[in-house]
Each structure stands twice: as C-alpha cells, then as structure tokens.
Amino acid sequence: MVAGIDDIAIYIPRLYLDASDFAEARGLDPVKLQKGLGISQMSIVDSNQDPACLAANACLKIMQKNKLSPEEIGRLYVSTESAFDESKAMNSYVIGMLEQVYGQGAFEHCGGVETKFACVSGSYALYDNANWIRAGESDGKAALVVVSDIAKYDMGSSGEMTQGAGAVVMLLNDSPRLLRFDPKVTSTSIKDEYDFYRPFGKETPIVHGQYSNLLYMIQVRKALEMYKKNVIKTKLIEIEPGETILDHMDYINMHLPYSNMGKKALAYLVRHEWRQLPRWKKIMQEVGMEEPVPKDPRGTIESVLGDEEFMAKDHEFTKIFSKTPEFQEVYESKLSSSLVASTMIGNLYTASLYLGFRSSLEFEFQKGIELSGKRVGFGSYGSGSSAMVFSGVIQPEYKQVVQDMNLESEMGKRRKLTWDEYEKLHENELTPEQSMVHARKEFILVDVKTDIETKGERRYVYNE
Ligand code: CAA
Numbered sequence: 001m002v003a004g005i006d007d008i009a010i011y012i013p014r015l016y017l018d019a020s021d022f023a024e025a026r027g028l029d030p031v032k033l034q035k036g037l038g039i040s041q042m043s044i045v046d047s048n049q050d051p052a053c054l055a056a057n058a059c060l061k062i063m064q065k066n067k068l069s070p071e072e073i074g075r076l077y078v079s080t081e082s083a084f085d086e087s088k089a090m091n092s093y094v095i096g097m098l099e100q101v102y103g104q105g106a107f108e109h110c111g112g113v114e115t116k117f118a119c120v121s122g123s124y125a126l127y128d129n130a131n132w133i134r135a136g137e138s139d140g141k142a143a144l145v146v147v148s149d150i151a152k153y154d155m156g157s158s159g160e161m162t163q164g165a166g167a168v169v170m171l172l173n174d175s176p177r178l179l180r181f182d183p184k185v186t187s188t189s190i191k192d193e194y195d196f197y198r199p200f201g202k203e204t205p206i207v208h209g210q211y212s213n214l215l216y217m218i219q220v221r222k223a224l225e226m227y228k229k230n231v232i233k234t235k236l237i238e239i240e241p242g243e244t245i246l247d248h249m250d251y252i253n254m255h256l257p258y259s260n261m262g263k264k265a266l267a268y269l270v271r272h273e274w275r276q277l278p279r280w281k282k283i284m285q286e287v288g289m290e291e292p293v294p295k296d297p298r299g300t301i302e303s304v305l306g307d308e309e310f311m312a313k314d315h316e317f318t319k320i321f322s323k324t325p326e327f328q329e330v331y332e333s334k335l336s337s338s339l340v341a342s343t344m345i346g347n348l349y350t351a352s353l354y355l356g357f358r359s360s361l362e363f364e365f366q367k368g369i370e371l372s373g374k375r376v377g378f379g380s381y382g383s384g385s386s387a388m389v390f391s392g393v394i395q396p397e398y399k400q401v402v403q404d405m406n407l408e409s410e411m412g413k414r415r416k417l418t419w420d421e422y423e424k425l426h427e428n429e430l431t432p433e434q435s436m437v438h439a440r441k442e443f444i445l446v447d448v449k450t451d452i453e454t455k456g457e458r459r460y461v462y463n464e
Pocket of ligand 1: 031035118158159162196207208209210213216255257258261315347349381382383
C-alpha cells in the first residue's frame with residue numbers, strides 16, 4: 001500500500017531576534033551570521049508558549065485547512081527534543097488542547113507517543129506511521145506527525161547564534177497529494193555519541209559544535225551508503241556507470257541546524273560520491289589542489305578533528321570545491337530553495353528538515369518548475385547519534401497544496417525583539433501573563449503549577 005505526506009502546516013512564534021542585533025550585542029561580525037552561517041532572523045518563543053502549544057497550533061491549522069474531523073485521524077505523534085516532562089508524552093498535551101476546540105473525548109481513539117532522538121526522531125516517527133498505513137492497520141485513517149522544538153542554547157555559548165523555535169505538522173495518508181515515500185529503501189546509521197545532549201533537569205544542551213558538525217556529515221554519509229545498497233537491491237533506481245545516486249535525486253533536503261549547514265553537508269556528500277567517478281578528474285583540475293588526507297589512517301573523528309593541518313587544508317579544499325560550477329549547479333537546483341525558510345526562522349531541531357522541505361516546495365513552485373514526478377531525498381540527523389536517509393516522489397496532485405503555500409503569511413506579522421526583551425525571555429524572567437504578543441485564535445500556556453501535589457501540571461487555553 002502507498003503512504004506519504006498529503007499536506008504540511010507550520011506554526012512559527014511571531015517574536016524574533018535579528019541576526020545583526022545579536023552580532024552587535026555579542027561583539028561578532030554580522031557577516032559571520034549572515035554569510036558564514038546563513039542566519040538572518042531567529043524565532044523566539046513568547047513567555048506563554050512551550051513546544052506543546054507550538055505543536056497544537058500547527059495541528060489545528062492543518063485540521064482546519066483540510067476540514068478534517070478528529071475521527072479521520074487515527075494517530076498523533078509528537079517528536080521533540082524540548083520535552084518538559086520525563087513521563088507524560090507531549091501528544092497527550094496536544095490532544096488536550098485540540099479537544100478544547102473539537103470537544104472533550106473527540107480524540108480518545110487516537111493513539112500515539114512522543115518520540116525522542118535529538119533532531120532525527122521526527123523522521124523515525126514519519127517512517128513508523130508510514131508503515132502503519134502501508135500495513136493496512138490505519139483502516140483508511142490518517143496520521144498526524146508533529147515535529148516541534150525550541151532550540152535554545154546557553155547565553156554567550158557558540159550555539160546561541162543558532163537558536164530558533166517552531167512546529168511543522170505532516171498529514172500522512174494512503175493517497176498523498178504531496179509526496180509518496182519510496183518503499184523499502186529507508187536507511188539508518190547509529191552510534192553512541194556525546195556530540196550534543198541535554199541531561200535531566202537542564203534546559204539547554206551541552207554541545208561540542210565542530211564535533212557535531214563532522215559527526216552529522218559522517219553519519220548521513222553512512223546512511224546514504226546503506227540507502228544506495230537498498231536502492232540497488234529493490235531496483236528502485238538504476239544507477240548507470242559514471243552516475244551517483246545523488247544524480248537521481250531531483251531535490252535534496254538536509255537537516256538544517258543553520259541554513260549553511262545544509263550546503264556544507266551537501267558538499268561533503270557530493271564530494272565523496274563524485275570522487276569515484278570520471279567527472280572527478282575535471283573537478284580536481286578546477287580545484288587546483290590535492291584532496292587532503294588525514295595523517296592518522298584510522299580516521300576516527302577525534303583524530304581527524306585533532307589533525308589541525310588536515311582540518312585547515314580540508315576546509316580550504318571544501319571552500320574551493322563548493323565554488324566549482326558543477327557543485328554550484330547541484331546546490332542551486334537541488335538544495336538552495338530549502339534554505340530560504342531556515343534563514344528567516346533559525347534552528348527548529350526536529351522540525352528543521354521538514355521546514356526545509358516545505359520551503360523547497362514553495363520556492364521551487366514559484367520558479368515555475370513542474371514538480372510532479374520529481375524525487376526528493378532526505379538526509380536526517382540527530383545528535384547522540386543517528387542519521388536516516390529516505391526518499392519520495394512528488395505526486396501529480398501536489399499543486400492543490402503547494403499553490404497556496406506562503407511562508408510570510410503563514411508566519412503572520414512578526415515582532416522584532418529588543419536585546420533587553422530577548423534576555424528576559426531567554427532567562428525565563430516573564431510569566432505567561434507578561435507575554436509580548438496578544439495571541440488570537442491560538443493555544444497559549446496560562447499556568448505551570450509549582451505546589452508539591454501538582455508540580456509541573458500545565459494549563460492551556462484557546463484564545464479566541
Ligand atoms: N565573515 C564571514 N564568514 C565567517 C566569519 C566572518 N567574519 N567568521 C566566521 N565565518 C564563517 C566560518 O568560515 C564558518 O564557515 P564554514 O563552515 O563554511 O567554514 C562559519 O562562519 C561558522 O564559523 P565557525 O565554524 O568559526 O563558527 P563557530 O565555531 O563559532 O560556531 C557552530 C559554529 C559550531 C555551528 C556553533 O554555532 C554551534 O555549536 N552550534 C550548535 C551545534 C550545532 O548546530 N551543530 C550542528 C550539527 S549537530 C545537529 O545538527 C543537531 C542539532 O540540531 C543541534
């Protein structure tokens with residue numbers, strides 16, 4: 001049976017921090033953020049918002065837009081790495097909020113869990129729900145998979161410039177208008193790692209930034225190797241001599257902790273794929289330098305990162321390679337449109353890959369390109385660490401959905417934060433009643449209990 005994404009909706013908090021204001025306050029060159037990382041604005045949550053209400057707001061949008069009734073939804077999964085409870089799952093909060101609109105008990109048939117594996121868990125949730133549909137267990141019902149996160153780092157840390165917040169919800173069913181998943185090729189890699197993690201009770205993660213960047217690329221490449229094997233085994237795609245699997249992906253969406261990371265990761269994958277092919281000879285001539293090799297033949301991440309000479313040369317090689325017309329063509333045609341939203345919104349952890357997919361659809365459609373039949377590859381990564389590579393094909397009915405996509409109007413009117421306001425929000429100095437935006441037709445957080453008996457209980461309302 002077929003399964004895939006029928007529609008996507010987003011909810012982005014309306015407050016944002018401007019990258020130039022951030023750079024000025026932190027004494028950084030604004031060009032580092034804008035050009036070096038590809039960040040213009042970072043969405044920031046208000047004092048009456050948490051990841052559950054971002055998720056519920058996204059769900060409400062997709063239900064209203066598609067005139068769905070709760071009976072049509074068989075599963076609701078929430079994937080996040082911003083959980084605020086060690087036991088109660090976030091989908092339960094989301095259902096509680098949705099039932100304020102649809103009536104108490106309206107979703108009681110709707111199973112689901114909260115999934116966790118840093119930024120990759122949404123991809124596992126999509127895969128599991130697609131398989132629920134493929135197996136015929138869904139009985140004609142659809143699934144909602146919501147990826148919702150608040151990417152928040154310590155004040156003054158190197159991660160602070162890669163913050164953001166928002167939720168993306170995907171409606172999955174057996175007759176998807178947007179994207180049909182390719183069967184039996186989804187591939188994963190996994191390794192016990194500490195590149196980025198958030199111990200119990202800590203609101204912000206502990207991050208080894210450059211380590212996490214390198215691990216991301218290595219893990220996705222490993223998953224891509226497995227994907228290639230699966231594609232050949234299932235005969236999904238015929239890879240001719242002189243070709244790479246990437247030639248057969250019309251679009252490539254990468255996990256985007258910041259928008260330029262997508263370009264870096266794409267360059268890494270393309271470079272490793274092309275190295276084996278006849279076209280590499282010409283590329284090497286254009287680059288004009290030998291491809292550097294690490295001193296330590298074991299090639300562990302630690303030894304590679306510790307080899308400063310290699311790292312500097314490799315950085316130089318990548319920079320020149322990324323400017324070759326051949327790579328530029330791949331970048332412009334397959335990836336660049338997916339980065340637009342990330343530049344304006346920032347890091348969404350689990351949701352960043354899917355915001356990228358949503359961005360790619362809107363901005364490729366605007367170019368007047370016919371998208372039906374195009375194959376989209378996804379490179380998902382979660383610290384800790386696991387990667388997933390999978391693909392799907394855009395369906396003939398995609399226009400029904402994509403023609404109405406409008407990122408700016410879906411985000412709504414945004415309000416720029418002053419540095420003082422940002423600091424207050426970051427340090428949790430404001431109560432829900434002191435929120436900066438007056439939310440309308442949205443779920444908001446109104447109270448988190450602090451007394452011993454009910455500590456941590458959250459109350460939400462739908463603001464008409
Ligand atoms: N003008 C123009 N460009 C500049 C510049 C300037 N003045 N100064 C620096 N740059 C460029 C650098 O050359 C670099 O570009 P390249 O990557 O192309 O070389 C880029 O700006 C970033 O500079 P640095 O690498 O020096 O930045 P940094 O080390 O200070 O911080 C970071 C970058 C490691 C990503 C840090 O922000 C961080 O730790 N972020 C959080 C962790 C993270 O996002 N990891 C990503 C992978 S893990 C993951 O994806 C899970 C997840 O979601 C968190």
